[in-house]
Amino acid sequence: MRLRIDFAASIPKDVASPELNEDAWAHNEELTCIALSDGASESFDSRTWANSLVSKYVFDQRFKAAWVEEAVREYAQSIDFDNLGWAAQRAFERGSFATFLGLKLAENGTDLDILCVGDSLAMHVRRGAVLDTYPFQQPEEFDAHPTLISTRREANQFLDESGFFSKASTTWTVAPGDVVYIATDAVGHWLLTEAVTCAETMETLQGLNVETEFQALVLDLRNVHRMKLDDSTLIRLVVE
């Protein structure tokens, strides 16, 4: 089986500045794995960092502490520190931060392995009904400060904690026709607040076909403060 990308759109927090969108996603050619990352606003180059993480994942899904360490090293090597101005030097040292959500179809074709660090969300839907969400089940869970993967080694020590990866992972059993949504936090919070509990909203979600429809939805929700002002990414995957 594979994960067909049925819909994907990312609306920046400032729609006039799409180049500042710090969400990133990537998938492998076989469409058996996909990754989504949300770069934190207050960091030096979270757009590059988020892109680095998702690009690395689609080539190598062995996401462990050593994997992140290697990503940090590659990121650091891409920066000419001595030639940065004083502010850029300090901002670089303060670090760049991003969430990470990775989905991988196991070789048995029915297990979907999910790894999540931070507050992006995956939602499993079968015949219009929500079977599960991960890592959160309640919208209030988005209120906590999210765990973020950093370009500073010392900020990633949580990855070495015993049991971290088992707590950050789950497996869903999927079947052909199942739909899996993945979203960064602003959209994920809205999914848990409104879509999970409202059949009409779920229909709206399932009916999204083009980016302009999603942009109109996001802007409407932002205007009435039902969706946080943030880069907003939604991807709909169909298992086939």
Place this chain on the structure above:
Amino acid sequence: MSYQAAIQRSAPTAFLFLVDQSGSMGDRMGGSEKTKAQFVADVLNRTFMDLVTRCTKADGVRDYFEIGVIGYGGAGAENALSGALSSRVLNPISAIEANPLRIEDRKRRVDDGAGGLVEQSIKFPVWFEPRSNGGTPMCEAIRRAGEELAVWCDAHPDSYPPAVLHVTDGESTDGDPEQLAEALRQFATNDGNVLLLNLHVSAQAGNPISFPAGESALPDQYAKLLFRMSSLLPSHLVDAVQQKGHRVSSESRGYIFNAEAAEIVDFFDIGTRASQLR
């Protein structure tokens, strides 16, 4: 709800520092070789550096903040920044980044990522020099701050409200500042009133009192006056104060009495928190 506005380049916020530069600020801090003026200048320079760093992305400095310093002492109350920053009190953070008085080069040893250490050059900018002479024209300083922020609030109606961080070690020598402070706190954007936070710097022994919820524990009329001049802490600053390990409540005000070194650093850190940058 107030104090919720996202800080964006199209809607920045402002931090205005009021710094007592009267003669008594030349006295040594308790338990330190540095004078109070030197210590405050060091912390202020580091705060500037931290604010610039928060706004610096790989593609440049984003103007989320406007920053200014009004110093008051023997020469009255005036813009305490110089050079290109002297023509206006509140300057965008990109102008602050571009115009330090000087940048000092310092060396330090850092992890080379392969188990060793390498020496690295690091730059330290300085914007603000310590000064201490004359009296304490606090009323003039607060009046000047009000003039600046009235104009600023009119020009930025949708912004997170400005915060005024006032640092002093003595009594006003040009009158009672309480009514002026109240007037300053009345200026507002659509997101809330100007926040006025006051810090009393100590040169003597005795425990600091941080973010009190009432006057009763304060030792004298002057401390009580500064307490009354201070804003109630909005909820996100209550959270920030709690994270620093202080006991605090919804009645707590932005005031620290008899601050020593650690409290001065905390005060600047907490006072320059704002809602999330976007």
